[in-house]
Amino acid sequence: MSGKYDLVIVGGGISGASLLYTTAKFTDIDSIALVEKEAEVAAINSHHTNNSQTLHFGDIETNYTLEKAREVKEGAELLAGYLENHDPDREMHAKRSKMVLAVGEDEVPQLETRYHEKGFGDLFPKLRPIGREEIADIEPKVLEGREPDVDMLALQTPDGYVVDYGMTAESFVEQATEEANVDVYTGTAVTDITPTLDGYTIATEDGRFDCDAAVVAAGSHSLQMAKELGYGEDKVLLPVAGSFFLADDLLNGKVYTLQMKKLPFAAVHGDADVHDDSITRFGPTAKLVPALERGNVSTVSDFLDVFGLNAASFLSYANFLSDRVLLPYVLRNLLYDLPEVGPRQFLPHVQKVVPSVELDDIERAKGYGGVRPQIVDTKAKSLDMGEAKIVGDDIIFNITPSPGASTCLKNAMRDTHTLVDFLDGEYEFDEAAFREATIGQFPYAEGADAPAASGADAAAEAPADDD
16 A cells, blocks of 8 residues: 555554544645554554543642643543534443542641632632532442541542543544545554655555655654654653552542642542443552553563663663652552552552452452553653653654543644644644534533634644643
8 A cells, every 4th residue: 555645644542533533624634644553543542441531621630730730621621522522322431420539637638728729629610629428429438438537528520521532532533534535544554754855755564655744643652753763862751551450339430539749640549430330440550661562562672762771761760760759659559460469559549539448349450551651851850741742844743641632632733733834834724613513512610611712822822742
């Protein structure tokens, strides 16, 4: 196979699929192709067993600053609006209660301050503080067996979107392929990307594609491909594998716990499964692994390519892994995968959410979990939080750790503005129609208005290397 396209997107996960949808439905770009190495789209980290199925708004994620929450909020509302518009029968998503739980005299004041003084109550009109009685009404198991004199407070919202990101990616692709100018190639692994005088040649195991502009949305592999073209030399990856434990039907919705300060990873939370109400999922754990894909040994060499085996990489790892908070956390997470020991060590995290749970009630979720490509800046020798984007000459590389799935449409919107510029202004992006089909369908609280942004504002409202 071979072909000449205006735009080629490499990677058919939620990131690549959302960009395909946005460019196919809301621009007049003449020809677009998506190339995916797996036999189906969304087969790796976007698959519903490989992530926590959470649509992150920033309302109950207590490791988010107000600025970060404001940024993530619009992205989540874009996707939630799409789901409301295209999934009326709730096959791709469910909507349940969601809360963050503070337990004890140290945590409760933190949560009160966050809501009342730090602006989160104003930013999220549907978010409200509730005490023991209302917590028990919504999530009875959270109170069952808990000491009656322990201080408790929760911030609760009805906007607990539980999302099958794999099915959502498939929906994006289905919508896009309704257009005659779109081709999708699965089972087509990219072997090389070469700059040409007027764009790029993308070589695959089944042929080559020539294009004027390209976007690489291949998760951890995006940085590998960027480095092969001379980009991202000051970045390496810290691949973090997430795992889960399963229990019976204990929760009606999502229950988060307060984030431990200085940790970049999500605090343990309990989630009702998007497809199976009889399952509650607890996690994720966060284990460092030397591979770009969970359980795929062939990606160990890919990790070494990205890591570089140089002094800057080793010094960067040593710098942040020596942190007094992060190092014990990393070591403790290694224990969770061990037989017998793992469930016993993880149990207290579950009991913080559901006190009555016993060891026999939880089991490791076999076959669940993906890899988050956490970015490491070798100049600053530090972890970079959020999504990384590298913009080159007529090419974009997207490396999307959490909450990349939640903000996939916002990222696609920004990239579409960039692509229109790449293509010399020959094409136009109808952002108003895009917003109407997505965030325009999101159910806001009574009296609250949907945010408006011009094309220029939307393209520039966030730094390219942070989400």
